[in-house]
Amino acid sequence: GDSVTQMEGPVTLSEEAFLTINCTYTATGYPSLFWYVQYPGEGLQLLLKATKADDKGSNKGFEATYRKETTSFHLEKGSVQVSDSAVYFCALKQSNDYKLSFGAGTTVTVRA
């Protein structure tokens, strides 16, 4: 079945540092790929998505590119802020299915 593998955390960074969270997937066909963010005490929010190969999703300074050849969707941000401290989840969804398959989540802490 489909699965998502995320870089293990926790990740601790200083403000203005560069952030990368690796995400790879196993799936048939061409699923849509997502990054969700969960701020402390809150539910999940969609951060960005990509629906086909070579698409780049971006939002709030975060970017991720759908790489079919490496089955990856790594999340990057060039300069993180304390407010980016959260848990980040990579997920995929097949076009003919309603289910989201989530990675394990990566906890990111940004220190001032």
Next chain:
Amino acid sequence: SAVISQKPSRDICQRGTSLTIQCQVDSQVTMMFWYRQQPGQSLTLIATANQGSEATYESGFVIDKFPISRPNLTFSTLTVSNMSPEDSSIYLCSVEVQNTEAFFGQGTRLTVV
């Protein structure tokens, strides 16, 4: 988009009791989803709730333990029955809009003592 309200936001319950979690959406949606997020872990789909039919449960989850109601297109409840400490988790309601994006409630943080 969709705005989802979940109640309660948190609760501490005695083992052996049951808790019903409510999920209200600000628009009509066909499918509603219930997830469990155990401490330090990712989300696991419990079941899918469709209006007018029984919920569809994922492997490892059964109706007797997690009965679900879906009386209309904007509301659903999940009951966690006969609770044990292993049921301590965050329970999240989710909906999908136009088959493109999933929206989540803020979650119900349940602690069973």
